[in-house]
Amino acid sequence: IKRNPFENEFHQAVKEILDSLVPVMAKHPKYMKNGILERIVEPERMVSFRVPWVDDQGKVQVNRGFRVQFNSAIGPYKGGLRFHPSVNASIIKFLGFEQTLKNSLTGQPIGGGKGGSDFDPKGKSDGEVMRFTQSFMTELYKYIGPDSDVPAGDIGVGAREIGFMFGQYKKLHGGHPSGVLTGKGLLYGGSLVRTEATGYGAVYFVNEMLKSKGLSFEGSTVVVSGSGNVAIYAIQKAAQLGATVVACSDSNGYIYDKDGIKLETVQRLKEVERSRISEYVKEHPGAIYIEGCENIWSIACDIALPCATQNEIDEAAAHTLVLNGVKAVGEGANMPSSLEAIDVFLKNDVLFGPAKAANAGGVAVSALEMAQNSMRYSWTFHEVDDKLHVIMKNIYRNSVEAAEEYGHPGNLVVGANIAGFIKVADSMLAHGII
Numbered sequence: 001i002k003r004n005p006f007e008n009e010f011h012q013a014v015k016e017i018l019d020s021l022v023p024v025m026a027k028h029p030k031y032m033k034n035g036i037l038e039r040i041v042e043p044e045r046m047v048s049f050r051v052p053w054v055d056d057q058g059k060v061q062v063n064r065g066f067r068v069q070f071n072s073a074i075g076p077y078k079g080g081l082r083f084h085p086s087v088n089a090s091i092i093k094f095l096g097f098e099q100t101l102k103n104s105l106t107g108q109p110i111g112g113g114k115g116g117s118d119f120d121p122k123g124k125s126d127g128e129v130m131r132f133t134q135s136f137m138t139e140l141y142k143y144i145g146p147d148s149d150v151p152a153g154d155i156g157v158g159a160r161e162i163g164f165m166f167g168q169y170k171k172l173h174g175g176h177p178s179g180v181l182t183g184k185g186l187l188y189g190g191s192l193v194r195t196e197a198t199g200y201g202a203v204y205f206v207n208e209m210l211k212s213k214g215l216s217f218e219g220s221t222v223v224v225s226g227s228g229n230v231a232i233y234a235i236q237k238a239a240q241l242g243a244t245v246v247a248c249s250d251s252n253g254y255i256y257d258k259d260g261i262k263l264e265t266v267q268r269l270k271e272v273e274r275s276r277i278s279e280y281v282k283e284h285p286g287a288i289y290i291e292g293c294e295n296i297w298s299i300a301c302d303i304a305l306p307c308a309t310q311n312e313i314d315e316a317a318a319h320t321l322v323l324n325g326v327k328a329v330g331e332g333a334n335m336p337s338s339l340e341a342i343d344v345f346l347k348n349d350v351l352f353g354p355a356k357a358a359n360a361g362g363v364a365v366s367a368l369e370m371a372q373n374s375m376r377y378s379w380t381f382h383e384v385d386d387k388l389h390v391i392m393k394n395i396y397r398n399s400v401e402a403a404e405e406y407g408h409p410g411n412l413v414v415g416a417n418i419a420g421f422i423k424v425a426d427s428m429l430a431h432g433i434i
């Protein structure tokens, strides 16, 4: 805390992980002796830079850009870019640290990184977004590359932003270096299923948890927070598996539609028109809109999928979900549950899928995009979806087995942290003290 003052989110992520590694340290003193813990919480490198751009009124705006290259023990740095006014060093470090273990869990050869800016794309014209992203990439360009650091999207960074950033990287670098970013458009090196991967992957993961108790999505009631990339495809896959998704949200409020959210409307509003979720009720008068997004967790459901942002489920919300009979929680977003909320779920035998396991499908398919770019080849939708399915099942199985081996059966927070950690730690040991 003294070394990283005011970095609350980073402290929270480190605490969750280090607490769960206690049984590993007890069993394998080699990790303690070689300073693995001290090294793994310190990023290999972090850059912060000025991003000046000119808005539509001709006024100069200045934002701050970040890239953390957290750990490259098992592969090139890999992790998304977030554009949101809340972005700061603490947020980027927590995300980069989590990403390191998440990427390890996928079984793919990718290290951990993360980046972004406090730029808010909401309400900006396409021209403003383009000028900002070009300025951002003009600096970021110096630090990334297909074999060293491969960014992707995250909150506020979708196909439009990736397209502009790829264009600028290509202009600065020359040629067509497809492998430098993932989440690209299908016309210029993107992978099928990347758009759907995080949401689909989270539902595949939760399905494994449900199956272990003889439960399923079929006939269940689901609440999903957010209405962005992860939320939309979690809603789609949950509905395909027979669930009724009754609510979703944005940062202003949430909608409740007891007959099931009509996803085509949400997709048009959010992906095409970039408007607010409140517009939904104009087209579906049977649904209701409630201002403020926090109370979405007061809706009774069997399965909760938080897919918006960090710390959106606090202890009180977790208690409400439990009182209303929630059976499973799968984290589509990064760190959406506070440490206290996780405790409530675990103590009440709620099946709990932590983010670094449950939402690893996005980065896993990003790694498949890198593989396709290297081969200059594209797999079909079904080929990539099948691979994603297998990866999510493996992450589930490895997390369950690690939890059992280290004395916390059924605790996937501990299991995922340990399974992700061991591969990174053993690679760091193999490389010596660097």
Ligand code: NDP
Pocket: 153, 154, 155, 156, 157, 158, 198, 225, 226, 227, 228, 229, 230, 231, 249, 250, 251, 252, 293, 307, 308, 309, 310, 332, 333, 334, 335, 359, 360, 362, 363
């Ligand atoms: P998007 O920008 O596409 O969507 C984010 C959604 O969450 C929007 O509905 C947004 O509402 C809402 N939201 C954002 N910030 C807040 C906030 N502070 N309070 C309430 N609601 C908020 O992002 P993604 O769907 O890509 O990402 C969502 C989460 O999933 C993040 O935690 C991200 O790190 C994580 N994730 C994403 C992956 C991916 O592949 N995209 C991979 C793994 C994890 P509004 O429109 O009003 O801002």
